[in-house]
Every structure is written in structure tokens, then in C-alpha cells.
Amino acid sequence: MIRVLLAEDQHLVRGALAALLSLEKDITVVAGVADGAAAVRAAAEHRPDVVLLDIEMPVMDGITATARVREAVPTAKVLILTTFGRPGYLRRAMDAGASGFVVKDAEPERLADAVRRVHAGQIVVDPELAVASLERGRNPLTEREREVLRAAEDGATVADVARRLHLSEGTVRNHLSSAIGKTGARNRAEAARTARENGWL
Known part of the structure; x- marks a missing residue:
């Protein structure tokens, strides 16, 4: 059995x-x-x-x-x-x-x-x-970019995300910018939605 x-x-x-x-x-x-x-x-x-x-x-x-x-x-x-x-x-x-x-x-x-x-x-x-x-193709996002996008998905500010993940605000901005570019999105909300739809998050 x-x-x-x-x-x-x-x-x-x-x-x-x-x-x-x-x-x-x-x-x-x-x-x-x-x-x-x-x-x-x-x-x-x-x-x-x-x-x-x-x-x-x-x-x-x-x-x-x-x-x-x-x-x-x-x-x-x-x-x-x-x-x-x-x-x-x-x-x-x-x-x-x-x-x-x-x-x-x-x-x-x-x-x-x-x-x-x-x-x-x-x-x-x-x-x-x-x-x-x-x-x-493969997931274009790094683990850190996925983590930052997930944290920002609920509309949290850069400062909120930085506090949650214990990162500097500059680092959060850089990861968000990179994720937006890789997903071909216009903003972070669209980047998160695209990543979610593709199963990348």
C-alpha cells in the first residue's frame, strides 16, 4: 500500500x-x-x-x-x-x-x-x-528582492519595510527598483502583482 x-x-x-x-x-x-x-x-x-x-x-x-x-x-x-x-x-x-x-x-x-x-x-x-x-524562464528575482517585494505588497512605506527587514531605507529602495526593472513593471505594486501572478513570490 x-x-x-x-x-x-x-x-x-x-x-x-x-x-x-x-x-x-x-x-x-x-x-x-x-x-x-x-x-x-x-x-x-x-x-x-x-x-x-x-x-x-x-x-x-x-x-x-x-x-x-x-x-x-x-x-x-x-x-x-x-x-x-x-x-x-x-x-x-x-x-x-x-x-x-x-x-x-x-x-x-x-x-x-x-x-x-x-x-x-x-x-x-x-x-x-x-x-x-x-x-x-527562471525566476529573475533574488531572494532579497522577493523578501522586499513581499514586505511591500500590503502598501507599506519604504521606512516600514526597512524596519521590518532590518535594512537601510536605501537598500530597500535599491531592491525595489531592481525588482521593478526585472518584472518590467511601472511601480512596486505592479511589480509585486506580476511576481505573484508568475509564482515568483
């Missing part, structure tokens, strides 16, 4: 996924949790073969959780299952150690097949997303 851990913050979706996978004779769902931090704890406790992670979850996002799960249980494979089929998410998830990336509107049999394939050691990626990722 392939032991699966589900991490999805929407209770109904999590329940539906568990029910669908439980119909498969060779798959059993050992636990279901609502956030990334709980997924890491549950992975350490249950030692699943495959961990299905949503990306946008409270407490800890799925990409961060992917890296933590792989540290806690190196034998576990991570399959990202998300509504947000953004090319930047794909690259970041794979860099974090995910073995697969499937969008939620895939047919149920494709999900079960993806679970089996990642368990067998294969890499599984939604074909359309793979093409889009190749077309868009």
Missing part, C-alpha cells in the same frame, strides 16, 4: 481528495492536515510514502513545507497539488525537492496515477505547466 499524507487548508477539498484516493486499492490516506507546519509534523509522525501538499496554506506554505518534509522524512516523495498553476511555483517547488506538480482540476485517475508514479521514483509535472515554465 502507498501511504499518503494530505495537506490542504480547505476541509471539503481535503475530504474529497481523501475519499477519492481511498477508492484506490493500492493507496491509503494516513492523515489529513490543514497547513504546512502540521504537514511537517504529521510526516515525521506517520512516515508516509507520498505527501500531497497544497501551495497556498496558512502557517507555512507548501513550498517551504516541501523542503521541511524532505528534511524530516527523506524517503517521502512530495507531490504538489494546487489550484495555482503558475510557472514560478513549479520551479520553486522542484527546487525545494518536490517530485511532482499537478493542478487540482486534473481528473481523479490522473491524481492517483501521479501518486503511484512519484512513489515509484518518477518526476510528474502537468504538461501545460511544464511548457509555460520553460517559456517564462
